[in-house]
Amino acid sequence: MHSGDKVRITLRPAGENAGISFVRADRKECGPIAACAENVSDTTLSTSLGVSGAQIATVEHLMSALWGLGVDNLIVELSGEEVPIMDGSAAPFVAMINSVGIVAQRALKQFIRITREITVHQEDAVATLAPYDGFKAAYTFVADHPVYNRYPKVAELDFSNSSYVDEISRARSFGLVKELPQAQAIHKMLGSSLDNAVGIDDSGVLNDDGLRYQDEFVKHKLLDAIGDLYLLGRPILGAFSGYKSGHALNNKLARALLRCDDAWELTTFEPSAVCQGYPILHPAALSAS
Ligand SMILES: [Zn+2]
Known part of the structure; x- marks a missing residue:
């Protein structure tokens, strides 16, 4: 999307509790880069990790797919510096992972449980995590x-009653075509096309087949937020709400949470209590246990 370079991506299994890390196959001298909020080095139009001069750009759609599918441990190998944009959504990553399958490991699945509300601001944008x-x-x-x-500007998703794969993963990146030269002047969006984004001019959507969801724009913002927040290293037990928040504010929220020891705790669930990568937390299940 941003560099315009062709890149090969390979997903490899990782051990229990290894987390998600990125490896630059073209920069063997650089070690693995952990997918964590504190390694975020750039949030201009996408989320990039950077450690010791090695960058991994545009991680958010892949990270979003990994949370949505419940993948905890993975090595992502890239032949260049940017995760391929695919069709601009997380759906190709979902399909790629589902085509090979996900193995359940023996370690208990870990979650970050939000224990008190935490809010960050940037001008009039707001992002919040609260207990849930x-x-x-x-x-x-x-x-x-x-x-x-x-189009609708508000979207809400609860993992207990809706499907990330069906409701969110297919929402593509989008942008105003007239803003493209401005982005390209700072060497961003050099690979952008209607094959990997929804393009908009003053009259409407330019893609021949239109939108995939009536609320595709706001759903893509949710997809991005889910990916940015998965850089916390574990899925969240909590409620996220964003008002105008983008990659920068999402990362600010993740970093703020990590600094506040009293706002979260690690919690684990037995495999039998985890369904589709998420704990079964219906009141009936809780009272029965
Ligand atoms: Zn995005």
Whole structure:
């Protein structure tokens, strides 16, 4: 998407509790780069990790797919510096992983449980994590443009009753075509096309087949937030809400949480209590245990 370079991605199994890490196959001298919020080095138009001069750009859609599928441990090997954009959504990563399958490991699955509300701001944008038994995410997309104004700007997803794969993973990146030269002037979006993004001009959506969801724009913002927050290293038990938040504010929220020891705790669940990568937290299940 940003570099315009062709890149090969390979996903390899990792051991129990290894977490997710990225390896640059073209930079053997650099060690693995952990997918963690504190390694984020750039949030301009995407989320990039950087350690000791080695960068891994545009990690958010892959990270989002990994949370959505419940993948905890993985080595992501890249032949260049940017995760391929595929079709601009997380769906190709979901398909790629589902085609080979996911192995259940013996270690208990770990979650970050939010124990008190934490909020960060950036101008008028706001992002919050609050306690919740399960995971839900709400997002309000704010953009004053006649085309955006035709579509829903609020979306909400609760993992207990909706499917990440069906509801979120197919939402593509989007942007105003007139803003492209500005991004390309700073060497971003050099590989952008209607094959990997929804393009919008002043009259409407330019892609021949239109939108995949009526609320594809706001859903993509949720997809991004889920990916950015998975850089916490474990899935969250809590409620996220974002108002105009982007990669920078999502990362600020993750870092703020990690600094506040009293706002979260690690918790584990027996494999029998985990369904599709998420604990079964219905009140009936809790009272029965
Ligand atoms: Zn995105």
